[in-house]
Amino acid sequence: MNTQSLASATPGARLLEIERHIISGVPIIQLREIEKVYRSGRVQYPALRGVDLEVAPGELMAIVGPSGSGKSTILNIITGIDRPTAGSVNVTGRDLSRLDEEALAVWRGGHIGIVFQFFQLLPTLTAHENVMLPLDFARLGSVGERSDRAASRLAQVGLSGHLNQFPAELSGGEQQRVAIARALACDPSIVVADEPTGNLDTDTAAEMFSVLGDVNRDGTTVVYVTHDPALAELARRVVSIRDGSVTGDDRR
Amino acid sequence: MEERVRSDAMHTARLAPNAADLTPAQLASLRSVDNVAALDTRTLARTEIRIEGRTEGVILVGVADFDNQTVNIVSRTSGTLPDGPNQLVTDSENARTGRFGGSAGDAVEVRTHTGGWRRFTISGSGGTVRYSSEVAQDAPVLYMANTDVQSVMNYPAPNSIDVVAANSSPEAVREMVTQLRSILAAELPNLAYWDVLEVWRAGTWPGSEDFGNFIVVFYVIAGIGLVSALILIFTTMNTMVREQIREIGMMKAIGGAPRSVAVGFLRTALLLGGIGTVAGIAIGIPLSNWLMAFMSDEFGGTHVGSRLSVLALALSIVVGLGGTAAASWPALRRAARITVREAIDDHGVVGTYGLRPLDRVVARIPVAARRSQLGVRNATRRTGRTIATALPIGLAVATMLAFGSVLITAVNEDLNTFDLEGGDIILWNRNPGLDAQAGALIESVPEVAFAHPMVYSSVELDGERYVWGLTATSTYDHDVIAGRWFTQEEADDADRVVVVGEALASKLSLEVGDTVSVETRRGPIDLDIVGIDGQLVNNAQGMFVPFETVLDYEGWTTGHYWVRTADPEPATVTTAAAGIQGVLENNGYEVASSLRYIDRDQNMAENRLIVTVVMAMGLPVVAIGMIGLVSAMTSNVLDRTREIGILRSIGARRRDLRAMFRAEGLAIAILGWLIGIPVGYGLARFILWVFERRFDAAFTFRFPLWTIAISLIITLTATLIVIRLPLRRVVRMSPGLALRYE
Ligand SMILES: Nc1ncnc2c1ncn2[C@@H]1O[C@H](COP(=O)(O)OP(=O)(O)OP(=O)(O)O)[C@@H](O)[C@H]1O
Ligand SMILES: [Mg+2]
Numbered sequence: 001m002n003t004q005s006l007a008s009a010t011p012g013a014r015l016l017e018i019e020r021h022i023i024s025g026v027p028i029i030q031l032r033e034i035e036k037v038y039r040s041g042r043v044q045y046p047a048l049r050g051v052d053l054e055v056a057p058g059e060l061m062a063i064v065g066p067s068g069s070g071k072s073t074i075l076n077i078i079t080g081i082d083r084p085t086a087g088s089v090n091v092t093g094r095d096l097s098r099l100d101e102e103a104l105a106v107w108r109g110g111h112i113g114i115v116f117q118f119f120q121l122l123p124t125l126t127a128h129e130n131v132m133l134p135l136d137f138a139r140l141g142s143v144g145e146r147s148d149r150a151a152s153r154l155a156q157v158g159l160s161g162h163l164n165q166f167p168a169e170l171s172g173g174e175q176q177r178v179a180i181a182r183a184l185a186c187d188p189s190i191v192v193a194d195e196p197t198g199n200l201d202t203d204t205a206a207e208m209f210s211v212l213g214d215v216n217r218d219g220t221t222v223v224y225v226t227h228d229p230a231l232a233e234l235a236r237r238v239v240s241i242r243d244g245s246v247t248g249d250d251r252r
Numbered sequence: 253m254e255e256r257v258r259s260d261a262m263h264t265a266r267l268a269p270n271a272a273d274l275t276p277a278q279l280a281s282l283r284s285v286d287n288v289a290a291l292d293t294r295t296l297a298r299t300e301i302r303i304e305g306r307t308e309g310v311i312l313v314g315v316a317d318f319d320n321q322t323v324n325i326v327s328r329t330s331g332t333l334p335d336g337p338n339q340l341v342t343d344s345e346n347a348r349t350g351r352f353g354g355s356a357g358d359a360v361e362v363r364t365h366t367g368g369w370r371r372f373t374i375s376g377s378g379g380t381v382r383y384s385s386e387v388a389q390d391a392p393v394l395y396m397a398n399t400d401v402q403s404v405m406n407y408p409a410p411n412s413i414d415v416v417a418a419n420s421s422p423e424a425v426r427e428m429v430t431q432l433r434s435i436l437a438a439e440l441p442n443l444a445y446w447d448v449l450e451v452w453r454a455g456t457w458p459g460s461e462d463f464g465n466f467i468v469v470f471y472v473i474a475g476i477g478l479v480s481a482l483i484l485i486f487t488t489m490n491t492m493v494r495e496q497i498r499e500i501g502m503m504k505a506i507g508g509a510p511r512s513v514a515v516g517f518l519r520t521a522l523l524l525g526g527i528g529t530v531a532g533i534a535i536g537i538p539l540s541n542w543l544m545a546f547m548s549d550e551f552g553g554t555h556v557g558s559r560l561s562v563l564a565l566a567l568s569i570v571v572g573l574g575g576t577a578a579a580s581w582p583a584l585r586r587a588a589r590i591t592v593r594e595a596i597d598d599h600g601v602v603g604t605y606g607l608r609p610l611d612r613v614v615a616r617i618p619v620a621a622r623r624s625q626l627g628v629r630n631a632t633r634r635t636g637r638t639i640a641t642a643l644p645i646g647l648a649v650a651t652m653l654a655f656g657s658v659l660i661t662a663v664n665e666d667l668n669t670f671d672l673e674g675g676d677i678i679l680w681n682r683n684p685g686l687d688a689q690a691g692a693l694i695e696s697v698p699e700v701a702f703a704h705p706m707v708y709s710s711v712e713l714d715g716e717r718y719v720w721g722l723t724a725t726s727t728y729d730h731d732v733i734a735g736r737w738f739t740q741e742e743a744d745d746a747d748r749v750v751v752v753g754e755a756l757a758s759k760l761s762l763e764v765g766d767t768v769s770v771e772t773r774r775g776p777i778d779l780d781i782v783g784i785d786g787q788l789v790n791n792a793q794g795m796f797v798p799f800e801t802v803l804d805y806e807g808w809t810t811g812h813y814w815v816r817t818a819d820p821e822p823a824t825v826t827t828a829a830a831g832i833q834g835v836l837e838n839n840g841y842e843v844a845s846s847l848r849y850i851d852r853d854q855n856m857a858e859n860r861l862i863v864t865v866v867m868a869m870g871l872p873v874v875a876i877g878m879i880g881l882v883s884a885m886t887s888n889v890l891d892r893t894r895e896i897g898i899l900r901s902i903g904a905r906r907r908d909l910r911a912m913f914r915a916e917g918l919a920i921a922i923l924g925w926l927i928g929i930p931v932g933y934g935l936a937r938f939i940l941w942v943f944e945r946r947f948d949a950a951f952t953f954r955f956p957l958w959t960i961a962i963s964l965i966i967t968l969t970a971t972l973i974v975i976r977l978p979l980r981r982v983v984r985m986s987p988g989l990a991l992r993y994e
Binding site: 076079081082083101102105106108109110114116120122123124125126129132133134136137138165166167168169182183186 | 625904908
């Protein structure tokens, strides 16, 4: 019943969607006057103090800033994982405040790919099963189709030989590549990565970025957070955050 | 119950003279015999009363003086004790068992020796341990003055001497009885005895054996409950230490000694154990009161309240606190041994999945849906926790299965016993006796299928007191396991042959070809054993002798009749009994009948009650299993908070998460169920073994497959219900918080 045909989520269909955004000039991510206040007990901590941010479809954008400045919070608001205290969030043409948790989960499954800092693969699933998981949740195509799609995503990140290994049997770089393959599984319009290379050595990190770059070249919007100035340089747009406000927005 | 035996002054020994017409001086000389603490004479009789237009057998128990009773004291539960002639007390058990529902103020027609009826008034209800027990076993019991019993029955004098011995050791009692008999022989030269001597050892009472059997079962359930509870404490403490691993590390980093860390946890454990003990005692006292009342009704035929035993109280406190300390020991040791390094490295979730051979095996389990697959694999991540959770579930399943099996076995034997005895109605021999012509009259009643003569006599062989005299063509469905049944010729010749029950044979090492000497009321006779019977009549301790043989040695000419009706429905049986009564009375026979379905219903009702009690006892075991499951699943959920956040981030819906954790819970429950099957089988065998030894009986063990299937359904259903709690926790987690959870 919920099984969506793979055809409707093919790259071609998505390109059309992206072009519609470009043609209409509508940003794919639009944050307006976002405020986020964390409350723990009586203490209130304002993590974001009025952030305005627009990202056009197909952009490759880095967010930089000191620790605790609110970078992860911005990403979590874009993905609907956190809700802002004030302001409006519009992503892929949806007003996220109108979606409940359940609808958000479904929406994320179809439109957003997330790469976490510590890989965060499911330890009880093999690499192949991990990549299939978002397709299972979205109930996209038949089991056979999902399996093929997951295998091709793993091939895309250069891991065709490790399909049946459990995360514990993979190196950190391999795990992160599986995480990227998983983020790409459902052909998301946006890939969001929070310090995707934070746990990797420099060479592996560079490799990882070339994969993200490839993804972006295929038309996917990529937003990532990094501490590393060299990795920030790879993006065409760098947004700087300090104390919960945007302090710089450089485009090249 | 022993309290009740004392307060009722239940007799230690009962002599059964045919007529003991004793003067006060003679009574005084009997009472002065060494070791006699109390002695009363009474008149016992069997006659009939009218119940709803039908005649039913009844036991009359005479009381010498209601105001001054010293042995088998009849106490009053409602109304008053008789204060004049033609009044009686109905035993409280009469109404409870449904044998006779009369109450204070009602009139009762009692059959007299002339065949007429005398009207008595019920003054109240009450009873005494020894005679109340006859109600469930046999017939309604009515208490009245000795003089009333004698005038109803035309008995010249009391026929029972009930004695309480000060010292109840077998030697002392034997010595006392010898002295009493010699005094009686000197005073009343013509005295004969109508029944054998009845002796109750200290600590026994009517039903005490059944009571003992039931107690064993209680111990077994209580033991299982205790083991489950200890496992639960063990897991809880382990979880607690695990969850605080970082704190423990920090404490040690800033100089906390391993000892003080362990002592801190011990204090927590003892606090929990103390709360549990107090709660347990609070629930236990009313529960034990209820159980005592129930069990004394069922097995003692009397109702007693229980008193709080200081010993039991002390024991429960020791077990509650000591058991808690012992069960938390492994966790305390672990807490003491955790190193700072270990604590800092801890990330809550095992990150090494896939490296153990078990993981590879589990990965091959074919599960269709991904979320169920995740659930099943997750169940194997914390092997220790999973096993510790599955074990109490297994014990709960085992308890269910074992009791199922024992009850099915017992109920089956019970039903068999009733069917074996082959009668829906028993017609008791009266005056004139039920001869062959009476048999023909009985069979002329339309509802009657057939009728067979039968006689029931009392002999003594190593404490067992019953003999069935059966015709060679009787409906008794014997199951000869050695030797043979007696033949028509032996029956015709009234040969002294016997077929003994299996349990009696094994108890006394009797074999086919042996000769046994049994004590009848007319002296000892020898019987040749020709066969051994495997049926469970009289707990397989019966003796079967040809009908004609019993008549011969008892000096009787006629026996009773077993009547089988066309169908066993109460309506048919009642109609048949009324029909038989009518046709026999029209032809000048006196008659009294017992309807077997009343006994059958009585037995079934007892079984149903036993089932209820067993369920009530087994429930805590099941509850502990389920609490363990909830707590383990809650720990699992907390452990995997981050993973839940990840799953939500990549599109998992609430129902996906629910399905995943449900699969995990079911996997653990199924593991428990698998453990429970062999354990339950062993437990059932053990309980039956205990029963067999205590009953001296052989049961046909039953462990039907369908009970295993039902236990699976129950386990899964219970799991699905209790797992809702942790599941609610899962779906309520906001993904943002879940991801930050550490
Ligand atoms: N759940 C929470 N409760 C209270 N405060 C929070 C919570 N989550 C984040 N914060 C605070 O909000 C601020 C912004 O946090 P955020 O995680 O967005 O920072 P960041 O820029 O990603 O830092 P880092 O580079 O260290 O990851 C921080 O000061 C943090 O302490
Ligand atoms: Mg961050």
